[in-house]
Amino acid sequence: MSVACVESRGRGMAEKAEAIAKKKWAAEAAVNSPISMLDDGCLMHIFSFLSPIPDRYNTALVCHRWLFLACHPRLWLRVERPIKTTAEPGVFPTLEAAISAARPGDTILIAAGSTHIASSIQIKKTLCLIGAGMNPDDTVLTCPRGADSALEFLSTCKIANLTIRAELGCCLLHRGGRLTIEGCVLQCEDNPLDYLSCPIRSTATNPVKGQLHGVTVARTRIEGGAKAVCTSGALVLQHVRAIYSRASVFFWFEVGEK
Template sequence: KKLSTKRSSCYIKDLDDGCLMLIFSFLSPIPDRYNTALVCRRWRFLACHPRLWLRVDRSVKDSSFPGVYPTIEDAVVAARPGDTILIAAGGVHQASDIQIKKPLCLIGAGELPDETTLVCSNGSESALEFMSTCKLANLTVIAELGCCLLHRSGRLTVDGCVLQCESNPLDHLSHAIVTTATANISTQDKIPSLLTKSSADCVTVLRTRIEGGAKAVLTSGSLTLRRVRVMYTRTSLFFWFNVEET
């Protein structure tokens, strides 16, 4: 008997929802997973499923929409370690002294970082306070009196953002854009990082526009500013730098 030369074919459209969602979970949230939602209705449903990321939308007034929250703080509290939070573009999101003690990724949903703005109100020490490994991407963070980002521990990555801190005529009242400080974290708050293999504390800034403030970075302890690169454009300065142990 002759062996059959026909090969069984399997197409991605034949996979069940659970298998497709598992594949989507390995894609980077922006732009890969975001682009999969544009393929068809089924892929949009799976790519936007709350199991893959949470969403912040100020227009939501109740909890009837699973995985959608009216404020960033609500989404951070509900998130599990390793989750991605997609923050809706348009309007202003309030972010004052929000402590993040678990590995999370916060991403702006607009095409440009200027379309998704987080504002830290007067009297707050910072907009976001990081105590674990996190990533911030495609967002604008504005601090009126205080620093934009306060890093206490973990590996913080800031990619393609705008960080703006209001300058004060009195220099001693002005704050740095990014501040590092020693963390006082209890044992129960220490959650193993899901986003990186290394546990060393550091801050990595990539393609980020920095405006105002007394200085770009204020370091403490053994962390120092290293490998600074600046790209000049007609209207802005874009920075690449690392804050890490010497």
């Protein structure tokens, strides 16, 4: 083995050891910091102000105690397939079950690494749905053929870091409230009936007093379908911006009143 090879290998091992030491030091510093002197209730209240991804997710990596508190069902519900234990509170085998059990304002974290079936699931309360992977391709919701949409929104909601695929129909059906789509991938699969497919369809009617309807899309890939967005009622597509990367097109736009 050459001297250069030995030196390179030695540097690699040293860098790895340094990274492990820094991670251990950061964990110990967090555990011994004044904030860790607070009781569980206070810490959980503080964690509730963090954005679920990435802040609260990163908080869970600090130590076992912070993992327990950051993943507590009071802060968010989880969808896991296969479910590890039915006795664990706040964990559900399907997205539909989690949405049914959720309270207005809850955040649902959808496990990465598996495909979740979403067939015309109606959401009538304010919720936030977030994929648990490092990027949206890690968490996939599939809408099977025969369903009008994967998710149907009738209230103000946010979805982030998810891939949603529709075999036929639309990925997201917006019927009311304010819908925010951030960092997602919306895909309509190729088929002879492409003219029936649309990643986003908004049918919101004129808003009632005190309630505004609209869709905000940010940093989202949209693939397939006859149109990226189909609107009816009182809403139209506005403020479109697109950025072309080597393999994809990312969109920013709003759907709002005329």
